[in-house]
Each structure stands twice: as C-alpha cells, then as structure tokens.
C-alpha cells in the first residue's frame with residue numbers, strides 16, 4: 001500500500017503589500033522572525049503547532065500581505 005504524500009502548509013508574503021510593521025512576528029514569534037528592516041523572514045514547511053500560530057499571524061496582518069499555502073511534505 002502506498003501512502004499519500006503528506007500535505008503541510010507554509011507561509012507566503014506579498015513583498016509589495018507588506019509594510020514591515022512587524023505585527024505578524026508579535027503574534028507568532030515562534031514562527032516568524034523579522035529582518036533588520038522589520039520585514040518577516042518566513043520558515044519553510046510548518047508543523048501543526050506552527051501552523052496555528054501562522055494562522056494567527058495571517059489574521060493579524062493589517063495589510064493582508066500574509067497567507068498560507070499547502071505544499072507537499074517533501075518540500076523544504
């Protein structure tokens with residue numbers, strides 16, 4: 001029996017819409033770090049606990065610049 005590929009999620013950011021306010025990192029500091037200019041540095045594939053925090057960050061972004069996308073589990 002072949003297992004279906006594991007699907008997980010990762011965060012994406014629209015670099016044009018993001019204003020580098022940093023609210024996402026405040027609500028999900030275990031998942032998102034900020035670079036020296038205040039823009040988010042996003043992790044790769046998220047484990048379930050990180051995905052919950054990532055959803056909070058998506059909801060908190062005042063510019064709607066963050067979103068979650070599903071990826072295959074074998075991608076970084």
Ligand code: SF4
Nearest residue numbers: 018019021022024061
């Ligand atoms: S909260 Fe939104 S606008 Fe602010 S740094 Fe994060 S992604 Fe960018």
